[in-house]
Amino acid sequence: MLRKIILSVLGVALILGAFLVANYLIANKHKPKPVVPKVVKTVLVQNVQNTTVPLVIAANGNLVAKERVELYSEVQGIFQRGSKLFKPGQKFNRGETLIRLDASEYYASVQSAKSDLYNSIAAIMPDLRLDFPEVYQKWQTYLNSFDLNKTTPKLPEISAEKENYFITGRGIVSAYYNVKNLEQRLGKYRISAPFNGILTEALVTEGSLVRSGQKLGEFINPSVYEMEVAISKSFADVLKEGEAVRLTSLDNLKDYQGKVSRINGSIDATTQTITVYIEVEHEDLKEGMYLEAQLDAEKVENAIEVDRNLLLDSEEIYVIKDSLLDVISVKPVHFSDEKVVLKDVPNGTLILKKPVPGAYAGMHVKAANTSEIPEAVQ
Template structure:
């Protein structure tokens, strides 16, 4: 009985093994599903070459075109005036900015002028006797001499004898000594060289001012300049007098300036050239940060596309019969986001948006809802 049971179990095991092997063979022979080809939808433009303006972006801070740093050339006490010497104070041309007490020095100047007057008066008797022909002009000079006014210029010498006589009495040297003192006396008063505003005040009324000390800064707020650096490749394209569009960082205010100066040398370190843009507006302030767009040149038979559409090999993707292909192009100018290209065939259909993982030979489908015409 036991042998019968074992025999039946063995037969069942053999039959189960056959069935299991059959199932394994059958599963290997099943046809694997073929993956469907993915056709990506792309956005395109049709190329139409035209004239593309090359606009160079630049930025910088405004500085007053006319500015004066005020320094003291003499020493003394800063005396109060009719207008406080404070930052933001406006002055008219010729109006006194700073007046330094010069009472002591003024006395020495008057003493020197008096000595000059006395020296000339002392020779008048000799002039009447020895040089009667020149006596009238020297007499007129003395009559017009005023100690409270600037010393008038000495009469011109008509002959060598007169020159020797006057010079020998020390009158010429005294005259130039007086003029030197008067010139220095004028430095005790600093006047506004033009209509403007005080932007920095480093001293106050009553303080002791020393020679060589900086007193402040004075600017003309009607005209500003912005210094920008551009690539040396555009050095020959920018010309003085060209208009420049400017705007603030927010883009809420726009201004028009002109190229006032172009530096004649190139910075050896950065290989850039400095351009100065002049701009006028009541809304501008010194130190304001502006962005400029300089029209450098017009590039003919070119297109402008996004920089991310240009491959590292100077090629771009085109669509031909539903398949991506590449064409060689010639980049002529790069901006922050755009690139200007030449040698792109007219009528070519190019990508207007980048496609992740794109490659030559990739199947694509053109987005038809909004067909775009020509890249500028």
């Protein structure tokens, strides 16, 4: 009997609990869902005004001295000490002796050949007096001006045919040119500075034996430099010699003014680029310095310049219409490291000034600088 009472009470309790749960669920079925507040991002915008945009080509390279001489020896001899040391960094003025080799032995052979020439001419003087009295005086004058310690003077001009046969038959002309050849070679024992400059490389020292064909060093003019840069072939018809170029040192951020000195006439078949040479002068510059060049190529009419990260892969940019983001197609005409030049963007269009993370077409935004927003858009 007690068992039946307990079961009856539990049954009533279960029915009552189910009734209460059902009423609770029914009461909460029509409760309104919480409203998620809509987030509107604030963005920087700009009002498009198409203008003429100059295209600037960025390039870089290392400076090389425009005037450079590699020193080689054409003769053999002992390197003699000069008035200045033959060391890197040593400065020389135009005409000063860079290198002097011992030429005493060779100098003696030159003097011997000059003496033989003098004797050969002196030997024919009696015959000239008898057979060619009209030319005797000019040859006598030549002998009187002949100085073994100076450069051999040019032979008198031979005017008559008989005189030519007579002089040539005595070996005078061949002896003269033999002497001049020896004198030319004697001059190669001394190498002088072709311009005011500085020695950048020295491969020999005083007292060492220098052999024919041996490289001795390098000599440059440190006042004028050139930089070789590679430019896309598409700019081959717009770059001109003499155009100003702004050069920037990446180390100290200094600017230097240069100009286009030469443009290669051929295009590199591998890279499809042309080589442009930029000339620059400044006392702070050194050979081997790395500089960045900014070349003015051409001007693009009715275009704008924006950050590259504003251009989408689909060649579109975001615009703002009625506080919503939208996209329009554009035509990029030139890319630089950070900027891109665009065409086909109507004047008055409101575009982003800085990229917006997570942006999409239809996104609600708020312009930060509302003063630039046209009334029609507001």
